[in-house]
Amino acid sequence: MTLLALENVSVAYDHQHYILRDFNLNIERGQFISLLGPSGCGKTTTLRLIAGFLEAKSGQFTFNGKNYTKVPVNKRNFGFVFQSYALFPHLSIFENVAFGLRLRKVSDSEIAKRVSRMLEIVSLTGYEKRFPKELSGGQKQRVAIARALVIEPDLLLFDEPLSNLDANLRVNMRVEIRRIQQELGITTVYVSHDQEECFSISDQVAIMNNGVIEQLDRPSTIFKYPRTEFVAKFIGFSNFIEFAYREDRDGEIWLKDKATSFRVPKHAGTDKSGGRKIAIRPEDINITADSPFIPSTGQIDTGKELNQVAGAVMVSTFLGRSYQYVVRTEMGDFTVNREMEEPYANGQKVLLTFPGDKLVIVN
Amino acid sequence: MKKRYVYWLMLPGLLFLTLFMLLPIIHTIGSTFFQEGQFTFEGYLHFLRDRYYVDILLTTMQVSLVTTMACIVVGFPVAYHISMLSPRKKGFLLALAIFPLLTSSVVRSFSWIIILGKNGLLNSWLVGLGLIDQPLEILYTPTAVMIGLIHLFLPLLIISLVGVMENIDPDLVKAAESLGSSRFTVFRKVIFPLSIPGLILGSILIFVGSMTAYTTPTVLGGKKRVIATFLYQNAITLNDWNSASVIATIMIVITLLVIGLMTKMSHKFRVKG
Numbered sequence: 001m002t003l004l005a006l007e008n009v010s011v012a013y014d015h016q017h018y019i020l021r022d023f024n025l026n027i028e029r030g031q032f033i034s035l036l037g038p039s040g041c042g043k044t045t046t047l048r049l050i051a052g053f054l055e056a057k058s059g060q061f062t063f064n065g066k067n068y069t070k071v072p073v074n075k076r077n078f079g080f081v082f083q084s085y086a087l088f089p090h091l092s093i094f095e096n097v098a099f100g101l102r103l104r105k106v107s108d109s110e111i112a113k114r115v116s117r118m119l120e121i122v123s124l125t126g127y128e129k130r131f132p133k134e135l136s137g138g139q140k141q142r143v144a145i146a147r148a149l150v151i152e153p154d155l156l157l158f159d160e161p162l163s164n165l166d167a168n169l170r171v172n173m174r175v176e177i178r179r180i181q182q183e184l185g186i187t188t189v190y191v192s193h194d195q196e197e198c199f200s201i202s203d204q205v206a207i208m209n210n211g212v213i214e215q216l217d218r219p220s221t222i223f224k225y226p227r228t229e230f231v232a233k234f235i236g237f238s239n240f241i242e243f244a245y246r247e248d249r250d251g252e253i254w255l256k257d258k259a260t261s262f263r264v265p266k267h268a269g270t271d272k273s274g275g276r277k278i279a280i281r282p283e284d285i286n287i288t289a290d291s292p293f294i295p296s297t298g299q300i301d302t303g304k305e306l307n308q309v310a311g312a313v314m315v316s317t318f319l320g321r322s323y324q325y326v327v328r329t330e331m332g333d334f335t336v337n338r339e340m341e342e343p344y345a346n347g348q349k350v351l352l353t354f355p356g357d358k359l360v361i362v363n
Numbered sequence: 364m365k366k367r368y369v370y371w372l373m374l375p376g377l378l379f380l381t382l383f384m385l386l387p388i389i390h391t392i393g394s395t396f397f398q399e400g401q402f403t404f405e406g407y408l409h410f411l412r413d414r415y416y417v418d419i420l421l422t423t424m425q426v427s428l429v430t431t432m433a434c435i436v437v438g439f440p441v442a443y444h445i446s447m448l449s450p451r452k453k454g455f456l457l458a459l460a461i462f463p464l465l466t467s468s469v470v471r472s473f474s475w476i477i478i479l480g481k482n483g484l485l486n487s488w489l490v491g492l493g494l495i496d497q498p499l500e501i502l503y504t505p506t507a508v509m510i511g512l513i514h515l516f517l518p519l520l521i522i523s524l525v526g527v528m529e530n531i532d533p534d535l536v537k538a539a540e541s542l543g544s545s546r547f548t549v550f551r552k553v554i555f556p557l558s559i560p561g562l563i564l565g566s567i568l569i570f571v572g573s574m575t576a577y578t579t580p581t582v583l584g585g586k587k588r589v590i591a592t593f594l595y596q597n598a599i600t601l602n603d604w605n606s607a608s609v610i611a612t613i614m615i616v617i618t619l620l621v622i623g624l625m626t627k628m629s630h631k632f633r634v635k636g
Contacts, residue, residue: 086534100542
């Protein structure tokens with residue numbers, strides 16, 4: 001059931017520069033959805049719009065069946081967690097968490113009960129009397145989460161909550177956030193530019209670019225089957241080949257150029273009609289030394305197998321576990337990763353094989 | 364070891380302050396306790412027994428207190444407004460706000476004579492509009508002094524408040540709003556408590572400034588004396604340096620007490636941690 005819907009929403013600064021234009025987004029109740037994208041893609045704007053910090057130029061925001069477009073921030077009952085934590089420096093941890101409850105005229109005994117339960121959930125029992133300055137970054141962010149949750153918000157919003165924390169803490173905190181969210185079953189919108197963070201934590205990820213959602217899917221689906229070139233690039237597909245012709249056959253798509261042809265089996269990543277561009281990750285291309293002679297017969301190999309291209313290594317770099325090669329072929333340059341003991345020398349003739357099940361067609 | 368030489372650089376300033384400030388202060392304060400070679404509190408007792416003297420002291424305190432309060436009431440919203448603006452507008456409005464500080468105090472005070480006088484602008488407007496029959500007696504009263512001082516000192520409060528307010532993280536306002544605060548509650552529960560250090564700094568500057576102000580009360584106060592003009596009268600006109608020293612000492616003590624009290628308050632309200 002749809003809890004939140006943005007319909008044809010536009011946001012512009014100084015009446016000209018549109019951040020969002022006719023933007024649409026639907027979120028189901030109880031879901032954890034991430035907005036992911038490079039800076040300037042409109043993800044934070046979307047979040048601030050939902051929170052009520054920004055007003056839309058046009059369009060409608062529906063929440064729980066009601067029109068929320070004009071409802072002011074302080075009447076929305078949404079919890080917001082900031083990148084900067086935004087704890088009140090003049091208030092103790094207890095009073096920070098109690099802030100929203102005091103505004104709601106909750107009785108003192110009830111406040112004490114709910115604050116201590118919330119501090120327990122974020123594992124900060126015993127910190128009630130401290131002040132924000134005495135806490136570490138991770139602790140501060142947990143206070144901020146407790147403060148947002150204690151008012152029992154109808155929606156929880158996160159604006160890059162972990163980007164000020166160091167790497168280890170970030171991993172711990174995202175597990176915490178996911179745990180708390182599932183424990184309370186609260187619908188959550190999470191903004192980040194960290195791909196791993198979003199993929200590990202979310203039910204659904206919306207990849208945004210230039211104010212548009214390029215793809216909204218489960219993380220594993222996006223990871224395997226990006227629908228657009230932007231998404232594919234964003235999640236690490238660095239090789240793209242565009243073909244001039246396309247033919248749909250039984251269970252296969254034939255993509256052709258003057259020189260080459262590829263056959264791609266139909267699967268979830270290639271079911272887009274009309275697409276003529278394929279993408280593949282560097283680690284999914286098989287690279288082998290290309291010898292003009294077939295060793296067993298001593299004959300010159302002329303006919304290449306399906307989805308193969310010959311080329312030569314231009315650059316090789318050591319990545320730790322593997323080597324990365326830039327291979328120049330008649331179809332352009334490809335980036336290929338392979339784990340091996342001894343790298344190929346520059347200039348080495350190689351054969352690239354593109355496995356059909358690893359190829360996706362992008363728009 | 365090399366660093367020690369750096370301290371010698373402080374010597375000229377230190378010497379200057381010791382010779383021309385510390386020693387005279389000690390001498391001034393010391394001299395109030397002696398009459399004809401005898402240690403005595405007679406100077407102070409004489410001052411405190413005289414109703415006329417005490418009245419001057421109380422008037423001065425009253426003028427300073429009201430000036431400080433008025434500056435807070437008038438300055439707070441202005442400072443809040445300025446602190447929310449873009450840097451360009453902020454700079455422009457701040458420059459406007461501190462303008463009174465940049466004009467000569469004599470010129471500033473004399474302008475108020477033109478406005479507040481019996482046949483001044485204010486009275487001729489009010490009479491002309493039929494709001495009053497008789498001109499108001501404002502000039503040469505403590506009210507006129509207060510008006511002059513508020514005009515002079517308002518910029519100090521605005522500057523010290525804008526200084527703290529613009530450092531308040533805007534996310535705190537958003538956080539408070541998202542938790543359910545109205546604009547007013549945000550101001551009451553977040554902006555105001557976090558502005559207290561600036562408020563106290565500004566208040567100290569204004570209170571002490573008003574206590575010791577000389578030009579404004581001289582020009583606008585008429586025969587009504589405040590402590591600084593009274594001191595001047597004793598020293599220069601009456602050539603009674605002993606009384607002048609007593610008054611000076613009392614002023615120093617009151618000033619220090621006020622600063623101490625306010626600093627203590629600011630510690631209480633200070634952001635803990």
